[in-house]
């Protein structure tokens with residue numbers, strides 16, 4: 001087991017390196033291959049009407065006239081031990097982990113990310129709790145009575161849940177419950193300041209996000225449960241004289257939910273990299289909204305920063321899933 | 336119909352419905368039908384047999400003849416799960432004086448695993464992959480015994496040891512996938528025996544195993560039966576298996592019993608053409624390579640549109656032998672042809688004896 005953990009962790013670290021390298025390549029090699037000169041590249045990092053000095057500074061700070069591996073190395077070094085940006089008249093110290101510097105906003109990327117992460121985290125975790133409870137419960141009950149009224153209605157709602165766009169459900173909920181009925185607030189308050197206010201503001205985004213995901217989870221749980229409940233080991237469990245409830249929970253659910261761990265890990269990983277649409281609809285200042293702003297402003301360093309952070313979460317959740325899987329399914333530990 | 340008092344053997348004439356049972360396990364006119372989109376599947380359609388404690392009944396028949404459906408019916412496993420409410424079951428199943436078809440699901444559940452237990456064909460898929468073998472046995476024990484985990488675990492080790500698993504103290508904490516096929520089946524047997532059941536049903540317990548292991552498992556079941564004195568039903572499509580272990584044999588065809596009787600009668604004086612076919616298709620070491628394995632020709636009958644008359648009719652080489660005015664559409668009922676030996680075939684005693692001694696026996 002220990003060696004399994006070590007192996008998976010090393011694999012995850014390698015994967016992370018590869019992902020950052022590829023991301024870096026997309027940002028810096030592709031434009032070069034497309035024929036952009038260092039000056040043209042540098043120009044993109046600055047706002048309108050750049051002075052030649054600005055361009056020279058950006059070029060030097062990002063190492064745009066150097067080979068890409070040097071650039072990459074400097075970037076990794078910045079993450080590990082910080083970097084200093086020389087902006088002509090002033091210098092900016094970007095502390096580790098330095099995820100880059102926005103020359104347009106004159107601000108480091110990392111503090112922006114850490115400031116926004118709690119919002120995205122609150123959104124993702126709260127919604128996940130809701131959709132796990134709702135989705136799995138609905139899926140199990142549907143699977144135990146396939147074709148029943150509950151099954152049909154639950155699967156109908158699930159179909160609606162996956163097909164209705166967040167722009168629609170989210171806006172509608174916001175309009176009705178926040179603007180019209182004024183039940184829920186619209187300004188995010190950190191949990192540490194006022195937990196009830198925090199939950200109040202996040203309730204609608206949680207529900208909108210959870211509706212989408214619980215729809216998917218209900219369907220996955222239902223099909224997984226239908227399949228496991230016809231397995232031989234379920235018959236064995238019944239043959240022992242176990243109560244049906246124990247058969248379902250201890251033998252059925254345990255096996256049916258295992259594949260869900262993978263899906264859940266991926267979903268959380270992706271969401272932590274920014275719930276773009278939800279954050280936009282509900283004006284939450286999270287990672288996703290930050291990414292949208294950066295893309296709109298065509299500001300490359302924040303985009304690169306968010307991309308790397310998202311990649312980190314995905315790789316990290318992958319590792320968590322691998323380790324979880326090994327504790328759930330003893331057969332995994334062998335290989 | 337014969338005098339009931341003569342049928343003291345384990346396999347006897349069915350008693351009329353509602354009467355108290357005469358044997359430890361008594362199945363009377365059991366019907367198990369499944370409504371499907373294609374029609375009503377009559378998997379078991381009027382099956383009766385009796386079994387005493389300390390004896391072994393072998394149920395044989397080709398794939399789809401209703402063997403597993405019968406055993407699951409005895410265990411009360413058809414009615415469970417989402418498909419359970421569609422199943423149509425009728426008849427009577429008496430176990431130790433208690434009728435199970437009309438009993439409440441919870442009554443049957445409390446007997447399941449304690450008074451009656453079952454061993455399944457493929458022990459790998461029949462065991463839960465996420466729990467250790469020990470925990471699965473412990474669970475089976477604790478359903479019916481209010482004991483702490485330690486005691487239950489000791490019991491699990493004791494049984495693993497009894498079924499011949501080496502180092503049971505270590506093996507008890509291993510997972511099913513860490514066992515070999517034979518060891519898994521032994522563990523499965525340990526799990527079934529943990530509550531000293533009075534009835535043990537083994538559904539193709541050796542089919543998934545290789546030949547040498549097969550023999551060991553059969554020996555084990557035989558030994559355990561002697562030790563525990565339980566009634567054993569062993570289901571198989573391999574007559575070789577029942578020859579070794581059974582006291583009585585019941586041959587199933589298309590959800591019905593076509594012949595049943597003591598094992599010697601079935602092997603040395605079989606009276607039903609389908610049994611002849613089964614015997615002919617039995618691989619035997621002492622038989623010359625050239626004329627071994629004469630399979631029963633044709634397809635198993637549809638269980639939805641069951642042929643009128645004898646279900647074996649379309650495949651029977653003797654269907655056209657004159658039967659003294661009995662038409663093809665008349666269904667042959669089980670009748671006794673010798674001490675405790677029953678058959679469901681219209682052939683007259685003379686024809687039957689002649690065909691068996693002159694045509695079939697010499698070729699076997």
Ligand SMILES: Nc1ncnc2c1ncn2[C@@H]1O[C@H](COP(=O)(O)OP(=O)(O)OP(=O)(O)O)[C@@H](O)[C@H]1O
Pocket residue numbers: 369371376378396397398399400401402403404405418572638
């Ligand atoms: N739940 C069910 N719904 C519909 N049909 C069923 C169901 N269970 C069994 N059957 C049908 O009943 C028939 C008898 O099945 P059964 O499993 O008893 O055969 P078997 O004699 O055990 O064969 P095998 O040697 O292949 O195990 C089969 O045709 C099968 O398709």
Ligand code: SF4
Pocket residue numbers: 607608609645646647648649651652653654667679680681682
């Ligand atoms: S009743 Fe007729 S068809 Fe059926 S087994 Fe006997 S001889 Fe063959």
Ligand SMILES: [Mg+2]
Pocket residue numbers: 402403404538
């Ligand atoms: Mg079967």
